[in-house]
Amino acid sequence: MTTFAELGLSPKLLKALEATNLSTPTPIQAQAIPHIMKGSDLMGLAQTGTGKTAAFGLPLAHRLLEIGHPPPPKHVRALILAPTRELVSQIFDNIASFTKGTAVKITMVVGGASIFKQAERLKRGSDVLVATPGRLIDLLDRGDVTLESCGYLVLDEADHMLDMGFIHALRKIAKFIPQKRQTMLFSATMPADISEIADTYLRNPVKVQVAPPGKPADKIVQAVHYIPNGDKARLLEDYLKKHPGEQALVFGRTKHGSEKLFKLLETWGFKAGSIHGNKSQNQRDRTLTEFREGKLDVLVATDVAARGIDIPGVRHVYNFDMPNVPENYVHRIGRTARAGAEGNATSFVSPSEMGELQAVEKLLKKIIPVVGGAAWSAAAVAAAPSKPGQGKGRSGSRPSDAPRPQGQGQGRPQQAGARPAKPAGAGAKPFGAKPAGAKPMGAKPAGARPPRPATGGAATPQRKAR
Numbered sequence: 001m002t003t004f005a006e007l008g009l010s011p012k013l014l015k016a017l018e019a020t021n022l023s024t025p026t027p028i029q030a031q032a033i034p035h036i037m038k039g040s041d042l043m044g045l046a047q048t049g050t051g052k053t054a055a056f057g058l059p060l061a062h063r064l065l066e067i068g069h070p071p072p073p074k075h076v077r078a079l080i081l082a083p084t085r086e087l088v089s090q091i092f093d094n095i096a097s098f099t100k101g102t103a104v105k106i107t108m109v110v111g112g113a114s115i116f117k118q119a120e121r122l123k124r125g126s127d128v129l130v131a132t133p134g135r136l137i138d139l140l141d142r143g144d145v146t147l148e149s150c151g152y153l154v155l156d157e158a159d160h161m162l163d164m165g166f167i168h169a170l171r172k173i174a175k176f177i178p179q180k181r182q183t184m185l186f187s188a189t190m191p192a193d194i195s196e197i198a199d200t201y202l203r204n205p206v207k208v209q210v211a212p213p214g215k216p217a218d219k220i221v222q223a224v225h226y227i228p229n230g231d232k233a234r235l236l237e238d239y240l241k242k243h244p245g246e247q248a249l250v251f252g253r254t255k256h257g258s259e260k261l262f263k264l265l266e267t268w269g270f271k272a273g274s275i276h277g278n279k280s281q282n283q284r285d286r287t288l289t290e291f292r293e294g295k296l297d298v299l300v301a302t303d304v305a306a307r308g309i310d311i312p313g314v315r316h317v318y319n320f321d322m323p324n325v326p327e328n329y330v331h332r333i334g335r336t337a338r339a340g341a342e343g344n345a346t347s348f349v350s351p352s353e354m355g356e357l358q359a360v361e362k363l364l365k366k367i368i369p370v371v372g373g374a375a376w377s378a379a380a381v382a383a384a385p386s387k388p389g390q391g392k393g394r395s396g397s398r399p400s401d402a403p404r405p406q407g408q409g410q411g412r413p414q415q416a417g418a419r420p421a422k423p424a425g426a427g428a429k430p431f432g433a434k435p436a437g438a439k440p441m442g443a444k445p446a447g448a449r450p451p452r453p454a455t456g457g458a459a460t461p462q463r464k465a466r
Contacts (some may be wrong), residue, residue, distance in 0.1 A: 002025075003024060003025070004025060004058070006036060007033045008324040009033070009059070009064075010062045011064060013058060014101045016097070016099060016102065017099065020052075020097050022054060026050050027046075027050055028046040028050050028210045029054050029055045031208045032044050032055040032056065033055060033059045036056060039063075039182055040185075040206045041182060041183045041205040042184045042206050042207075043198050043202060043205045043207045043208070044056070044184065044207070044208045045190055045210070045226065046208075046210045047188050047330070049310070049338045053090070053094045056080075056156075057091070057094060057095040060128065060152055061095065061098055061099050061128075064077060065103070070125060071125035072125055073124065074125060074145050076127075076145060077149060077152065077256060078150065078153065079131065079136075079147060079153070079154070079177065080130045080131070081153075081155055082132065083160045083161045083162075083166060083171070084114060085281055086284065087130060088108055088109075088130050088131065088290050089285070091130050095128060104127045105126050105127045106128045106129075106314060107126040109129065109136060109139060110132045110133050111138075112280055115138060115144075116348040118139065122144050122145045123140065123144075126247065133161070133166045133170060133173060134328035136173060139146070141195060144231070144362055147173075147177045147261045148176070149449070150176075150177045150178065150181065152181060152182050152184075153174075154182055154183075154184045154185075154431065155186070155197070155457050156186050157186070157188070157325060158187045159187045159194055162194070162197070167197075174201060180390075183204070185197065185201070185202060189327040219337040220336060220337045220342075220343050220344070220345050221342070221345070222368045223369055223370070223371040224347050224369065224370050224371065225346055225348055225370075229350040229352065231351070232320055232348045235249065236261075236265075236318060236348070236450070237265075237268055239316070239318065239346065240298060243316060245295055247298075247313045248297065248314070248316040248337070249314050249332075249336070250268070250317075251300075251318070251323070252300060252320050254321075257321070258274055258276050258300045259300075261300050262274035265300070270297060270298050272298040272464050273291060274300040275288065275299065275300075275304065276301060276304055277285050277302065277304055285303070289435045291311060292311050300343045302392045303323060303331075312344065314338070316343065317332060318345075319333075319348060320333060320348055322348075322349060322357060322360070323349060323356065325359045326359040326362070329360045330364075332455055333345035347368070350376075351376040351381050352381070352384035352387050354376055377452075
């Protein structure tokens with residue numbers, strides 16, 4: 001099959017596709033669309049940037065068009081769940097373009113936007129609802145939407161939902177959806193927990209796989225540059241200056257660190273922006289729009305953006321901080337080389353990040369070429385201080401929609417007694433360094449409890465604000 005018409009899609013959808021840049025189906029689309037149109041549950045595994053949204057969006061729209069009448073108020077016929085606001089927005093825009101000129105009604109709900117306006121839109125009913133789990137649960141609890149008519153459930157980027165702790169939210173939402181439904185699960189990687197989700201929510205699913213799980217696009221040129229943590233900002237500046245006018249996406253580990261790096265790049269004269277969990281939805285949307293329109297050359301982001309940016313112009317991805325979860329590396333670098341284009345992905349690796357690099361190379365089943373520096377010795381790795389957010393098994397940044405598991409503090413820097421020392425010998429003041437000899441903030445003698453003030457009026461340092 002080489003055309004969408006041969007896949008049996010509705011003539012109304014084929015007409016809408018003429019106005020898009022989709023001309024022939026990608027492998028995941030060609031394999032998934034016929035099974036979905038037949039009503040089969042499906043597990044789709046494909047690397048990022050291969051067209052998964054159209055793979056489920058087009059046959060879903062086809063089946064909804066066959067119904068022939070609008071949905072009742074507050075009712076939803078098809079639900080698409082995605083882990084981040086950016087990805088929800090991207091899915092919404094894509095399906096809206098596929099269905100332009102048809103009667104298919106699409107609604108989007110995410111955290112960080114007015115829940116009252118979203119509730120008003122849901123009153124009119126929706127053929128397709130694209131949502132983040134947290135906001136959907138809020139609306140279900142308020143009675144603003146019902147899923148009792150929902151016959152289709154799509155879980156997009158299911159592996160990322162697991163990593164962000166959405167499994168409990170997914171279980172809660174599933175209770176509102178009829179058992180008799182068609183379920184589709186799409187993912188770029190295949191951690192063990194995905195099999196559990198598939199067994200729980202899919203019935204005799206067809207498995208479609210167009211690339212080994214965790215395999216990045218072939219046209220991405222990957223590289224490693226070994227560099228002390230304090231010298232990374234200047235190294236990034238050098239790389240950016242080598243490619244003037246080419247868009248770059250820079251990934252940091254934490255919200256605070258990413259914002260600080262963005263402001264530093266601005267002071268150095270780069271047209272830069274940032275998106276992370278501390279930004280409002282309007283700020284994130286505005287920054288992404290400016291980046292998409294070419295008004296910004298550099299975008300600094302946490303992993304909140306790794307799966308929600310589909311911008312063909314991105315030619316370079318820089319891992320300023322290595323990801324805690326090796327699968328996130330695949331999603332990060334997948335923001336370049338979109339739709340068959342070429343791209344570069346360079347990772348800056350400090351001594352404390354050798355473990356993360358080794359985990360990534362184990363996932364990829366290959367060694368990433370080195371373009372700068374030399375691999376850190378075992379002694380340097382052992383002496384290296386941990387970076388904020390390391391060892392938590394997930395991204396250092398948590399989107400506002402992501403539920404925090406009980407008893408855990410994901411996304412917070414480790415409460416170490418002293419700030420790690422910066423490597424010696426750096427010519428320029430290291431990024432984020434404090435003056436030499438300054439007392440580390442929050443440092444306490446090991447095992448010692450701060451003394452109680454002599455007067456009883458002041459609160460002790462251990463007393464929490466109410």
